[in-house]
Amino acid sequence: MTTSIYIRARDPENGARVVEDMLALGLPPERLKVYGKRIPEGLRVQAIRWHRGILSIVLAAIAGAIAFAVVGAVLLIGIDSETAELLALVGAGTGAFWQQSRLSRRYAAVSAQKDALRHGDMMIVADVDNAELEWVETQVAESHPEVLLLGTDPGGVPPFP
Numbered sequence: 001m002t003t004s005i006y007i008r009a010r011d012p013e014n015g016a017r018v019v020e021d022m023l024a025l026g027l028p029p030e031r032l033k034v035y036g037k038r039i040p041e042g043l044r045v046q047a048i049r050w051h052r053g054i055l056s057i058v059l060a061a062i063a064g065a066i067a068f069a070v071v072g073a074v075l076l077i078g079i080d081s082e083t084a085e086l087l088a089l090v091g092a093g094t095g096a097f098w099q100q101s102r103l104s105r106r107y108a109a110v111s112a113q114k115d116a117l118r119h120g121d122m123m124i125v126a127d128v129d130n131a132e133l134e135w136v137e138t139q140v141a142e143s144h145p146e147v148l149l150l151g152t153d154p155g156g157v158p159p160f161p
Contacts, residue, residue, distance in 0.1 A: 002031070003133055004109070006150040007124040007140060008116055014146050015122035016040040021143055022126055025136065035110045036122035050110075050117045053103040057096050064095020112155035125154075 009015030019032060023044065032045040039047045068091025069084050076083070107114070110123045117123065128136045133152075141149050150156040 001130045002127040003130055003152055004154075005126050005128055005133065005137060005152055006110070006113075006154045006156075007126070008113060008148040008150060009122045009124065009146075010116075010120075010148075011146070012036055012038045012040050012120070012122040014144065015124055016043060018124055018140060018144050018147055019043055019045055022124075022136070022140070025139060027126060027128065027136070031127040033109070033125045034122060035107070035117060035125070037117065037120050039122065048106065050107065052118070053099070056103070057099045060095040060099035061092040062095070064091035064093070064098070065089070067091055068094070110154055112153075113150075123154075 007015070007018055009018060015034065015036070019034060022032060023029060029045045034043060034045055034047045035050050036047075037050050039049060065088040069088040072087035073079055073084060079087075104111070109125050110117065113121070113123055126136070137149060137151070140147070148156070
């Protein structure tokens with residue numbers, strides 16, 4: 001059984017060193033994911049570039065509007081302008097909703113840290129065997145005091161139970 005631990009590095013280069021140290025501890029690369037706006041080159045783990053997605057949502061809405069209007073015009077030969085506008089609105093809504101849900105799923109693991117990601121921090125998500133959880137957390141905390149070890153909660157450990 002594995003548990004995810006979350007580590008936030010304010011400087012992506014520090015985050016890259018944490019990743020390399022975790023790999024040196026024997027953690028397989030497929031158990032590590034890195035999220036960030038600025039991801040250092042050469043990391044041997046899955047890296048997911050973070051962005052707010054507003055532009056991609058707008059583009060998906062435009063593509064949906066065009067697609068629905070064109071398909072509607074082809075299928076319903078001779079449609080009036082009101083019907084074409086309605087199809088374009090439905091297409092825009094569908095495209096925007098689809099892209100938003102896609103982005104939500106992509107960033108679900110680190111959504112609690114979106115403000116930090118917006119400011120350029122890097123998030124490391126490590127799936128660690130339960131038996132090694134404390135040991136790995138201790139190693140990271142002792143070797144890298146410059147990063148924030150959030151523990152098993154992506155929002156960080158709450159101060160009160």
